Amino acid sequence: MPATEIAPLRIGDLVIDPPILQAPMAGFTNAAFRQIVRDFGGAGLLATEMVNARGFVWLDENEAEHPDRLWGVADEPRPLAVQIWDNDPETMAKVGRRLVEEYQVSVVDINFGCPVRQVTQKAHSGSYLLREPQRMHAIISQLVEACSPTPVTAKIRLGCHPDNINCNEIAKVVEEAGAAALTVHGRTAADMFRGNADWDRIGEIKSHLKNIPLIGNGDLDSAEKVVTAFEKYDVDAVMIARACLGRPWLFAQAAAALRGEPIPPEPTLIQQRDVMMRHYQLVVDRFGEEKATILMRKYACCYAQGKHGARFFRTHVAKVSTAEEFHQVVQEYFPVAVPEPTDSRSSQPAPENG
Template sequence: MEALRIGPLRVWPPVVLAPMAGITNAAFRTLCREQGGGLYVSEMITTRGLVERNRKTLAMIRFEPGESPRSVQLYGVDPEVVGRAARMIAEEGLADHIDLNFGCPVPKVTRRGGGSALPYKRNLLRAILRAAVAGAGRLPVTMKMRKGIDDDHLTYLDAGRIAAGEGVAAVALHGRTAVQHYGGVADWTAIARLKEAVPEIPVLGNGDIWSAADAVRMMARTGCDGVVVGRGCLGRPWLFRDLAAALTGEGAHRPVRPPLGEVASVMARHAALLVECFGSEPHAIADFRKHIGWYLKGFTVGAETRRALATTETLEGLRAHLAELDPDQPWPAEAEGPRGKSSPRERVHLPDGWLDDPYDGVVPQGAELETSGG
């Protein structure tokens, strides 16, 4: 298997950490990178927040020493602002790679015409990609998208062809529509169709990769050049170790199935990295609470211990409660499978009249978000 080529970047194994709001900060990226190689993308950064030098946004463009390549995801709807943001990243050396978000399905994004709503407007998409590639200069620009708004408004093939024509270095497809959100089953066939439509650039597959075996199956079934892992690594950063071993293909691969003691050690490491990242222990420990259920899924842990872990306010307290767990408890079968939000939506929130003209290139009024993070 060949390394993934994204412009001048060589990525091995061909694995990308999906940008996830509130998750893929510098601490989590470091934790995953310690397990295996790949491309680790930041949380979503809004182009408006960046060009206006919003303090919160600038704080989120934080990379650990030695983190390479430095990858940042941008969200924007106005081509002029997106181009300025890409130029700022290139000229100020803020990152080595720019990914553009056209996949976010949350209402506060789609109702402004952004995220997974935007590729429906073909000419607006083209203008954004052209501005981003021009502004980025030598930095490679990629994009992540969904199949479309719903089954009646599929856009991924048109969007892929537009991206290839505008000099985008690679495209990633989540095999769901916006209305599916994270429900149902990802359509890997769409990934194969996209690869056939744009053979000239790498195509990455995303959706329902819960194990290294899933990644191997996706690549074999679709012919995609690499995989993007999102919810599959929640509470499972060692998935990147699994992926590296499985995709190298050296001998029989045995999945990593750590006992509870090893899981507890990773949890403590994750919390400590968050403290370093945020510079505030109370903030870091509060942020870590959302990860506890993902790490402990399937393990037998009493309600009192879970409550203690979820309410402690110090790193010392967290470590003390983690030490109470049975270190020899083996990996349970119940730990496998989906994590994170999975329910589909009844509808996608869109700007008024959004579906009237797929070639309208007008930027929706008030489209640009001020704050980053999704």
Template sequence: MEHIPLCATVRPWQGWGVLPWFQNDAFPLYLAPMAGVTDVVFRQICKELGADVMVTEFVSAEGIMVADDRTRKYTEFTDEQRPVGVQLFGADGVRMGEAARKVVDWKCPDFIDINFGCPVNKVVSKNGGSSLLRDCPVLESVAAGVAKACEGVVPVTAKIRIGWDQDSVNAVEVCKILEGAGMQAISIHGRTRSQGYGGEANWEVIDACARAVSVPVVGNGDIASGEDLAKRKRETAVSGVMIGRAAMQNPWVFRQAKHFLATGEQLPPVPLEERWDLVVRHCRMAAESSRYGAERHAIMAMRARLMAYCKGFPGAKELRQKLCKVESVAQVEDIAEQSLVAAASSPQNV
């Protein structure tokens, strides 16, 4: 069936029922929004490999309001990636709402997502992201402002962390506030802001949140395999999971996780040739994308991604030394060919 975005249906979104991707006992796998990672190209790759729901990199509401062309590029997506949401951050509910409506007019996403979880200083210093976990009245006003602006058009969801630090874990309280403010689903990263990406995600808190509200809760943190997915689905009340950093190295994780959930069996490891094919394809797609401009800029922007991809490859250390200097697709193709030849001639393959 052709997917029709909610804002384009004859009957607009009015808060009725559960979001479509949670219906009929579905357990959707989200690709977590990651700045500088989950651009339109990477989202397409993950969609093809089994990700169900996409969220754009976070976008400044103020950037949207001043019609900044660079900011607007972050809202780009293709119809093949639906259902997809555009994620906004900011601290003024009225302005956030106006920005959300501009995005809806431009792109007609399936939902708007509000970022209450980003831990980076440049966002927190502007009273955005996870800083609002310390100011629940402002957090509530932002959520309510966006929900009101989008009422009857598209649903609004939110992403949070479990708290600012270990002494102020308030995710259950925040989830109740967000539900009351009109959020139709809540994604929760099971770490505090002060943890950053260190330590372990606290799934007990995520589970408590899922049991405290009636809207779907999506758990995020340390999902890297089918076993991880099955464990969280079995042991918690979450309605879906969100996969982030694991997908950077292994976008096949969505396909692998779904297969394990359906069969209880592991898929065989992805062959090195298939991995390199995807790496090269990603570089070609990035070079063709309008986001980066010249090929050299696109490939230089891909360097960190290439480092992640080659983790676990034969000769990974040497590969990283080469990949950190690439400036063209041809250079990546040459490195891939050399890697495959070396792997084929290694003693274990003779």
């Protein structure tokens, strides 16, 4: 149970309760996934996949359909954040304004944390910009002006490299430029997702902020860790990322723990399979069976992760290309039972663990 009552998060005039955020994750946090998270509850603020601002402008100017990453945004419940990335202040401001006026989003978030080469080295965006505080300031300040009164937030990493950690300096820049909140992932860009998130460094950033809230992100894969983050580190909210992809009920578990209530148990394996199939149907409804089946392969692997026989299931589901094949593989190979203890005297090999 939390030692003290956890206050709601305030991002500008927006109140986020509980102060648990779903991270924007490219290729994963689309409208179908967000709906599954809402079904369970517990997430105070959901976010889209990150949107390439320059690509959005091109589609707009050529009267093409807006990016699939904005699927569902216009109609789904609020609050909802859309995360965008680029390195040009004017482009970012233009897209931010469109998101506010046309989509009525609750928050416009700026990605200064993505470590992927395509975004950093090729586009000089994402975490690459941590080495250019002045450009970050220009991007944030112009976006804040364009989006007003909708709040603008920023997500960063500790720095570009372990030898160049500048998150405290960057935090000041973010606040001075007018951002309404700062999210920090506790690794550097060079770390990618290796090692452990440094929550001590995340907590230290709070003393470098005057008025805006600090949101901590990294390695939060249990309700207990979420409670610890609030109790041990000076953060105003937390953001859950990779751990929720196969466990969308994690937000509800964390929210209950913050309220001091018993943590809801994990759904049974059969229930988890059913959640995955509902997720699949939502994707089919949007993209049709062929495209949805391809897209669902990676989600299916997430749902099976850590379960007995997961590797065997992944091997088969990675090859499906039709709805019939998907249903058959799930029916035959998705882990729905806990194996009986193996007799140590048996000459048969123990089943493989994924």
